[in-house]
Amino acid sequence: MASAITTLAADAPTLSAANTGFMLICSALVMLMTPGLAFFYGGMVRVKSSLNMLMMSFISLGIVTILWVLYGFSLAFGTDSGSLIGWNSDYLGLSGIGITELWDGYTIPVYVFAVFQLMFAVITPALISGALADRVKFSAWALFTALWVTVVYFPVAHWVWGAGGWLFEMGVIDFAGGTAVHINAGAAALGVILVIGKRVGFKRDPMRPHSLPLVMLGAGLLWFGWFGFNAGSWLGNDDGVGAVMFVNTQVATAAAMLAWLAYEKLRHGSFTTLGAASGAVAGLVAITPAGGAVSPLGAIAVGAIAGVLCAMAVGLKYKFGYDDSLDVVGVHLVGGIAGSLLVGLFATGGVQSDVAGLFYGGGLEQLGKQAVGVFAVLAYSLVASALLAFLLDKTIGMRVSEDDEVSGIDQVEHAETAYDFSGAGGGASSRSTSATATAAAASKKVDA
Numbered sequence: 001m002a003s004a005i006t007t008l009a010a011d012a013p014t015l016s017a018a019n020t021g022f023m024l025i026c027s028a029l030v031m032l033m034t035p036g037l038a039f040f041y042g043g044m045v046r047v048k049s050s051l052n053m054l055m056m057s058f059i060s061l062g063i064v065t066i067l068w069v070l071y072g073f074s075l076a077f078g079t080d081s082g083s084l085i086g087w088n089s090d091y092l093g094l095s096g097i098g099i100t101e102l103w104d105g106y107t108i109p110v111y112v113f114a115v116f117q118l119m120f121a122v123i124t125p126a127l128i129s130g131a132l133a134d135r136v137k138f139s140a141w142a143l144f145t146a147l148w149v150t151v152v153y154f155p156v157a158h159w160v161w162g163a164g165g166w167l168f169e170m171g172v173i174d175f176a177g178g179t180a181v182h183i184n185a186g187a188a189a190l191g192v193i194l195v196i197g198k199r200v201g202f203k204r205d206p207m208r209p210h211s212l213p214l215v216m217l218g219a220g221l222l223w224f225g226w227f228g229f230n231a232g233s234w235l236g237n238d239d240g241v242g243a244v245m246f247v248n249t250q251v252a253t254a255a256a257m258l259a260w261l262a263y264e265k266l267r268h269g270s271f272t273t274l275g276a277a278s279g280a281v282a283g284l285v286a287i288t289p290a291g292g293a294v295s296p297l298g299a300i301a302v303g304a305i306a307g308v309l310c311a312m313a314v315g316l317k318y319k320f321g322y323d324d325s326l327d328v329v330g331v332h333l334v335g336g337i338a339g340s341l342l343v344g345l346f347a348t349g350g351v352q353s354d355v356a357g358l359f360y361g362g363g364l365e366q367l368g369k370q371a372v373g374v375f376a377v378l379a380y381s382l383v384a385s386a387l388l389a390f391l392l393d394k395t396i397g398m399r400v401s402e403d404d405e406v407s408g409i410d411q412v413e414h415a416e417t418a419y420d421f422s423g424a425g426g427g428a429s430s431r432s433t434s435a436t437a438t439a440a441a442a443s444k445k446v447d448a
Helices: 017-044 047-077 089-094 110-132 138-161 166-170 178-196 212-234 241-268 273-290 296-313 316-320 328-346 365-395 402-407 409-414 428-447
Strands: 079-081 085-087
Touching: 017 047, 017 110, 017 212, 017 273, 047 085, 047 089, 047 110, 047 138, 047 409, 085 138, 089 110, 110 138, 110 178, 110 328, 138 166, 138 178, 138 365, 166 365, 178 273, 178 328, 178 365, 212 241, 212 273, 241 273, 241 296, 273 296, 273 328, 296 328, 316 328, 328 365, 402 409
Parallel strands: none
Antiparallel strands: 079 085
16 A cells, blocks of 8 residues: 555645545446445356355455454554554444544544545455355355455555554565455465365366356456556555556556467467456556556566466466365465566566566565565464364355255255246246147147
């Protein structure tokens, strides 16, 4: 976030209606990303699991919102304690905040900053859900979400973006969430799937997406919302940095999509719809930490590199035997690592800060800082998430039964199915009636 990079102005800022309105719009755009993610994931699973996938994203909007208001904002952005966590009693329940009180050093109210950050907190556990498709109890997932944001997301957000957080103080650059969101979620996904195991039929049964149009719709909504996610993270429009981030978001995403498709064509012989959607998301992930530090040409490089690396990484689950259902590890973990480390190579020193990467004369110092941030968040999230999943699995149980998984988690967990064709005609009974009529007509002709 910008708060980890900029120097506070000497004069006390005053509330800006323009910046406040802009940030409210950006907050709404980031909120839209969670339903977009639901469609993206929901189309990628088999039809019998599509509703469950939608719900695993939507429930985050409910759970994380309430926890953020109660104590999450305080833990993430309150006064630093030991460089590990924040705390501010005025932020509990958002009850001690004046309606015109400004976020320190900026021209937007604390309420606006809090709601913008809330949307980041909402989507991060939802990202994890794609790795767990088809096999997790909805009640266990809901409880995991509540525990995970408390134990993992809130502290990590403070490390990276909170004043006094240890990665903040070290100078790790994460413009909008490469470490705190994407590496955090990707590592968590890996930790959980190592605990709960594979789907029934993994590497044996076809598990193709049931609706690629839904996948493309979800990818489009994510791409659209990501402009708020990235450009909004500068918390205003006063110096042009957010505009550069907006451009870089578009450029990197386009480059990653093309790079993924090119790799796919060379490797497998086809340009697939799923590849286009996945490549776009990989580019969005990679530019998220880097886009405020690189030029548009650098954004092309970041996107293209991430597109190829993520396309290569999604196949690792078959080689190593971990069942990452919808490629959360391959896209979000690998894309987040790539984007975060590439800051240390492509940072120009002329956008969000004067920090330059290796290719712009800055040496290896920033690359080293980026690596510390990457692997600290990865290790903490992986271990903590695996422990949470293990405890839940040994107490309430994380997985549905094998029979329930085979028959379909939608019906078992939600008593619904995604599509009901009973009133559409053309069912088995109508086909049977038609066949009977045809046979009777043929019989009459023979008798004649």
